[in-house]
Amino acid sequence: MKENNQVSVPVIKRLPRYHRYLEELKNLGIVRISSKELSMRMGLTASQIRQDLNCFGGFGQQGYGYNIEQLYNEIGLILGINKRSKAIMIGAGNLGHAIATHLHFENRGFDLVGIFDNNKNVIGTKVGGRTVLDADTLEEFCKAEKPVVAILCIPSEYAAENADKLVSLGIRGFWNFTQYDLMHRYGDVAVENVHLGDSLMTLCYQINKLSDSDEVQK
Amino acid sequence: MKENNQVSVPVIKRLPRYHRYLEELKNLGIVRISSKELSMRMGLTASQIRQDLNCFGGFGQQGYGYNIEQLYNEIGLILGINKRSKAIMIGAGNLGHAIATHLHFENRGFDLVGIFDNNKNVIGTKVGGRTVLDADTLEEFCKAEKPVVAILCIPSEYAAENADKLVSLGIRGFWNFTQYDLMHRYGDVAVENVHLGDSLMTLCYQINKLSDSDEVQK
DNA sequence: GTTCTTTGTTAAAAAAATGAACAAGTTATT
DNA sequence: AATAACTTGTTCATTTTTTTAACAAAGAAC
Secondary structure (H helix, E strand, O other): OOOOOOOOHHHHHHHHHHHHHHHHHHHOOOOEEOHHHHHHHHOOOHHHHHHHHHOOOOOEEOOOEEEHHHHHHHHHHHHOOOOOEEEEEEOOOHHHHHHHHHOOHHHHOEEEEEEEEOOOOOOOOEEOOEEEEEHHHHHHHHHHHOOOEEEEOOOHHHHHHHHHHHHHOOOOEEEEOOOOOOOOOOOOOEEEEOOHHHHHHHHHHHHHHHHHHHHHHO | OOOOOOOOHHHHHHHHHHHHHHHHHHHOOOOEEOHHHHHHHHOOOHHHHHHHHHOOOOOEEOOOEEEHHHHHHHHHHHHOOOOOEEEEEEOOOHHHHHHHHHOOHHHHOEEEEEEEEOOOOOOOOEEOOEEEEEHHHHHHHHHHHOOOEEEEOOOHHHHHHHHHHHHHOOOOEEEEOOOOOOOOOOOOOEEEEOOHHHHHHHHHHHHHHHHHHHHHHO
């Protein structure tokens, strides 16, 4: 139970995965689980699980293990997904459209309260039950609604100017789908990048490495 | 120049980022750059850049630095994005549609040669200039075309069965957009996960941590 | 030809992640 | 009630990764 000092990023990144596995176990009707059993299901070590969880508190009991529903809720609390921070989306193109309709924001701590675009053909259309708003009304909207997170689904070349403007309008975090690197640009602004192009290139490297080693074996 | 021993994953994950910065510099017409200058632009140390690049070979020259175009090409070669591995997409829903039309596969080492779905309403429609094929013809298609990578844009509950089948049909890598954890399931199969839900939860954590520390300051 | 720059490389130190071990508390069994 | 079997929280050790520093060697600039 050491909430005082900062928890490392890799630990945080593992929390959603724990959450997913616990949800599945919960839905299977299983009540308790030991770190050992969970570790085997998840492909980790029991030690790592116990240490990860212990960054936030002792949720288990000796001889018993962890109560699945309780641990599931605790991790939800740690992640803060029970709160509903307001999010807006900038860019309602192909990708924005898919993100807006595909993701369950409400299960992950957010409310998607506005979708903006500057394309006259898109403004006014419905995306996942929400009407796409004119980007010109963004400032007005932000002053009224005070969203904290912006989802950037715009071409990379417009990322910097949009991000600067959004920060000035009170945005405190970005879900960044552009290639542009927002990190290190602002002080106290959270940035979560989804660089799909980078991800695809990484896969490319892995594939080529596999076929290289195939050739070596022959 | 130590190509013998395995290069660590974090290094590989940084390569696409170097590639992006170099492309930008190239487009600006800049010819050469030192590790020091690049480090300042990218928010890294010069030492780290030199060490990363040196995993693959000596691409620079003392007193000169790196030739941007050459380094750009070298990193492309390392990643293998000049080859064109065949990829297929499974699932042409919202997300699949967006991925297929939004990403430039051909710049990242892949050719998207087939898109499959089992929804009769989607089969036969065009997605990014490609006709969506019937999932029932997948086996036949794979035997003829021999794709190496599958992009999974299907609901998580169908991920396991589809992945097993695809591996048996010769697929050697997955770009996995489902929540399902494919890792550790097969031996020599590359998996690149894009867990959007996890990413959003991580952002949620960061946002809440920021506002917590705001409250502490007050 | 001298000075300046900057790499590739090695080494060392620091930080972070992972794994092993165990006392102490809980549950199950006899 | 006593004993055995489990399993956590926690500490310590190991491994991995990152960071930093240093410097000979080689090209660039003047």
